[in-house]
Amino acid sequence: MEPILQTENLTIRFGGHTAVDHVNFTLPPKEFKSVIGPNGAGKTTFFNLISGELKPTEGSVYFKGRLIDSLSPVERTRLGLGRSFQITNVFPNLTVLENVRLAVQSREGVRYNPFRHYSSYKKFTEESMEILSTVLLDGKADAIASQISHGEKRKLEIAMLLALDTEVLLLDEPTAGMSLEEVPSILNVIRKIKEGGDKTVLLIEHKMDMILDLSDSIMVLFNGQLLADGTPEEIMQNETVQNAYLGGMPHEQTAHA
Amino acid sequence: MGLLMNLTVNGLATGMLIFLLAAGLTLIFGLMSVLNFAHGGLFAWGAFSGVFFYGITGSFIISVVGAILTGIVLGFITEKLIIKPVYGNHVQQILITLGFMLVLSEMLKVVFGPNQIAAKTPDYLSGSWEVGGVILIKYRLFIILIGIIVFAIVQFILKRTKIGLIVRAGVINKEMVQALGIDINKVFLYVFMAGAALAALAGALMAPYSGVVYAEMGLEFAILAFIVVVIGGMGSFPGSLLAAILVGLAGSYMAYFVPSLSLAVNMILMAVVLIFRPQGLFTAKEA
């Protein structure tokens, strides 16, 4: 099967520092892959290179076999590469609903119409509400995005990605700061995406229990380099990962593995 | 040769004068990100009070000190009444400072009368030397000197103390700076007062340079100062200095070699810089 996403010697340097270092990776369609690695390993940067936010110093990104190096983030999104952001990144003075609605509108390709009234697109609003209730935010639909709490913003971030409904989802620590109680329901959302069977997911997380629970495969970045790529079991056995990333891991999380 | 020297020296002096004018704005706009359209008003007040103090004391030094004090007092009032409520909001800053600019320049007429007033150069600074075909105007050399001194002092304060850092941090996140135990309001107040004092100083020095002060001089020069701050790369002191000198020299050379474009030289300079180096001459990367 042709990989949906592939990189070739993907490299970026900031000044003297190589943040992503000749990474070659392939992602088969409909796979759920997690990316782990220490802080500053280059995970977010790797996402930025795939989504086009950053231009690589060297190397290439392929989407469904097609070279997409010259495409802008906008074009990549339209092709089907959607992403969420690690640092919350929403439209601060718009309502939660409008935030999501903008994503729905983009997915539907209603981009330039300057004449019709936006409220005539009723189904956009309905769909947005639905997505909001999936991420348990329907109660906040009318709140201004800058005024919701941190955890709620994280959910909004996910809602916007879901609304885009892209083939590939790049999730950057979607549950960071989310409350214990709510993580499971978000996990559920992600799991449903997985079970839906038509999406490919690339997930960055530091929560090992979650990763082990969801992933088909895990790749490990270390100092910008791809250290390992394999099944969850293989990765958990990897000594470097054990020592330099997980540490002692006395937690119940490892127990699952 | 004498010609080029002449153009260069005078362009340099003009540049220094513009630098002095822009220095206050570099602090206020560059560091604190306040769009202060009343800057020109502070400048004009400096000019008028300089002339006023010179008139009653006959001492140029006292007049400059008096102007600086005026600037400090006005800076205090401006910050407390006008700027404080609108930190962080450019749109409101434009409205309120433009309103205050109207008040300031019109108040000049109330206090000093509506007419232009002649400004005198002290005897020891007036006149010029002619050295091998190059005319060295004393007052301009004096301006160059003062410009260098001001640059050195401000640069020292910004580089060697925490003030510059605190102000920059405060602009990025005021709350966090306060949460670190710094009374940022006070710091902003002082910096603003310093900026106003610099504006007033520039005004007081400008007066003898052009020989006249008038209420509208504020707005005329404020735009020039904004241009310099932008070309220099917002908030960079060396950048402002360089940009000011560039503007001064360009004006001087263009007026001689391409006179038909001399009206437009500042605008062309700014447009070119913005297209090719939008971050300004002196900033390495886009902030």
Add this chain to the structure above:
Amino acid sequence: DEVEGSGSDETIKVGVLASLTGALESYGKQTQRGFDLGLEYATDGSMEVNGKKIEVVYEDTETKPEVAVQKATKLLEEDEVDFLVGSSSSGDTLAVLPLAEEYEKVMIVEPAVADSITGSEFNKYLFRTARNSSQDAVAGAASIAGEGVKIATFAPDYSFGWDGVEAFKNAAEDLGAEIVLEEYADPAATDFTANLQKIIESDPDYLFVVWAGANSPWNQISDMKLQEKGIKISTGAPDIPALSVMEPLVGMEGFSVYYHTLPDNEVNDWLVKEHTDRFDGEVPDLFTPGGMSAAIAIVEALEQTEGETDADQLIEVMEGMSFETPKGTMTFREEDHQALQTLYAIKLEQQEGVPYPVPVLIRELSPEETEPPIMN
């Protein structure tokens, strides 16, 4: 609409447009004072002509054309004025001219100077008591130009400067002078070195400067030692506040539109006396006599029509009308309604007790001598 005449049976209204705020404020105020005094003088204090009371309404144009139009319309519509007078800026005046035509009211232009007012933009309702750029230029030329004299000009880079230089050039060349260089500078520039450098290089006998506005080149002219290099400076003497910045030019020969000691006639004596009495010893300034002349012209015209305010009648008597002003006799030229008037060749001198250089009369330039070309 025809009833409007009934309102003005007893009173005649005059609307005066002037810049009472902003950069040209002092000009506006001079006009205002001059106009008030002029009415008083011309009516011997009765403020009446033929038994009709004269009422004046002042409006501030703020030196903005749209405000000038607004205010002029208000004067014409609401105050139903019979005359318009104004204004301090050429732009405002030009914007108002079509209204005078539309409402068929006589407008006295004072002190706007643009040639185009009595030139390309002329309409028959306007009369100008102010001198125009060309008259200034002719006067300027008359005071320095002569056979073989080399002259460089220096002016601000906009209409006022170009008009002035163009007119000066024609006048000076007619007198046999040679214009060796025309320099224009950004009026807001802080540094005029480059221009002055070029002027020095062109080595003229005279530098003729056309300048307006506060930011003036006088200091730098003296710093660049033009005079010491044998270049004589000449320009029009401005109003008193601006004279005070011309100290470096003491000794210069040029021309003046008005300075209170220059004219020698009764009207001026009255003006100087009344003005000093009323305004704390202040003497009338550059445009005060203009305002006065405008008032005198109106009263004179009304006397001739016996109080009739019909524009056509007024125009008929005003064309070619002569009247006595602080600057001597003025005459509205029939062709373009420009008042021909006396200007003065002067020299700037330092005088005891006066804090600014004083224009001292060299000779009067008669109205005939300064008559500008007809351009409409």
Add this chain to the structure above:
Amino acid sequence: MSRLLTLENVHTHIGQYHILQGVSLTAEEGEVTVLLGRNGAGKTTTLRTIMGLNPASSGTIHYDGQDITKLPTFSVANGGIGYVPEDQAVFTTLTVEENLKVAMRKEDEAAMARQDYVLTLFPDLKKFWKKEGGHLSGGQKQMLAMARAFVNDNRLMLIDEPSKGLAPIVIESVMEAIREMKKQTTIVLVEQNFSMAAGVGDTYTLIDDGKTVQNGRMEELVRDEELKRTYLGIA
């Protein structure tokens, strides 16, 4: 042991919203008090209210025997309170070095020693000493935010979700550091990572809908499955 910090029935309004509707909590000297509660419960607002960033509209806050309810933020901080906000709030255009410099209240030897300690705790910061704060990775920003509070000699530390975005191994060293710090510093911690909260916490305060609903010792909570299920949704 004495009470370093006491909040009594604190109410806070932001604009027209009534966010805190009666928060009470205490922090004993030398202990770690953990604030728990679901998203939007008001934990962050509680810390901000203590700092004076969202001033309390009623109720009282006592710190070290002093009423600090109405004090301006900088005075609160100068009383020896360090704050690590949840959004890190690093100064983006300042370098790591400058970020720490701004934060340092006194640049004496002790402060330098603390800085050195912080840099051993977070070696990444040392590595990127001259890098602009805005260019750091998410986790590195988190480290910088903490380091900024750690370089000062604080008696009380308010830390909002330190573990967020950190690699497991770094979480461990942060826990280690907190245990270390406890000797001189009292800590109020907001934490969603229950294993971490349980690992360092001495007492807990549970906030829901802007109100304190439960106070107690951490050990009890760890044991009380019922409570955990109702309020924290952990089975």
Add this chain to the structure above:
Amino acid sequence: MISKLQGKNFWLIILAAVLAAFPFFSDSRTMTILLTQIFIFAILAMSYDILLGYTGIVSFGHAMFFGVGAYTTAVILDRMEPTLGMFILSVGAGMLIAGILSFIAGLLTLRLKSHFYAMFTLALSGLFLVAAEKWRTVTNGNDGFTFRAPELFQDRTMFYLAALGCLVLVYLILSRFVASPMGRVLIAVRENEQRTASLGYKTLHYKVTASVVAGVFASLAGSLYSVSLRFVNTSVMTMDITLDALLMTIIGGVGTLIGPILGATVIEFAQHYLSGLARDYPIFERWIIFFGIVYILAVIFFPQGIVGWFRQIRAKRLGKREAAIRAKQPVLKAKAEENG
């Protein structure tokens, strides 16, 4: 929601009708002219708000487009027959030129961050001012020139109605525009440009579109303006015009279309009455001081503009009534410029 919208429209229709009837009831020409000015500047301010309020772009060069319209109409009417047809042609031509100009300017510089764009437009409009000054054969420089208005507009009432008609039309077009899907994206760009791009919108297209729309309608305002004066000079290209548009927008409330209209009304009236007071009360001789104070007070008491203030009052009332039900009624906040 729907009924409220209709309610608002209802009042606007009434207001427009009253204004249309006004000259037939009042014979105050001053008022007619003042209102005409207000209509024209309201159009200008609305066009500016498309940039500032909706797309979050600060421009210091709006006068350029206003000036293009003013000069195009003036020159065409001056050189050709001053007929209505020529007028319409000139308006169209002005809008076309302004459109092309704003397209190029936008394309060149909208890649830049906001304040750079502001300064660039300042430079560009400065160059246009110089050009207008220097191209004397066409513009007659700073003295300017007068020209004849079309027969129909000689009657000020007719011109008043035409300006009102334009205002209503522009309002309708723009309110449709900002409420369209495209308009929504403009707002998104204002709020967070990079995020808008990552949702799949090409932000440059939107910014350029906003710039073109703003430029085109500013040109229309300029055309009307020069006809209202039957005169044009370089003052139409000066910073003053831009600042007027800017101030009207801010005073009324950015990010709304009613705001700029209110702002234009307030500023024009304040200016008119304050300067009028000077004749009767000597303290108002320096009326500009009071005018400046109006700006200062406006920021202090209506930081979100007049419209924002109304909204706040309504939100407060709603808040009190429905506090229990709708705990978190959104309040629209004017955008605080983010830095860094």
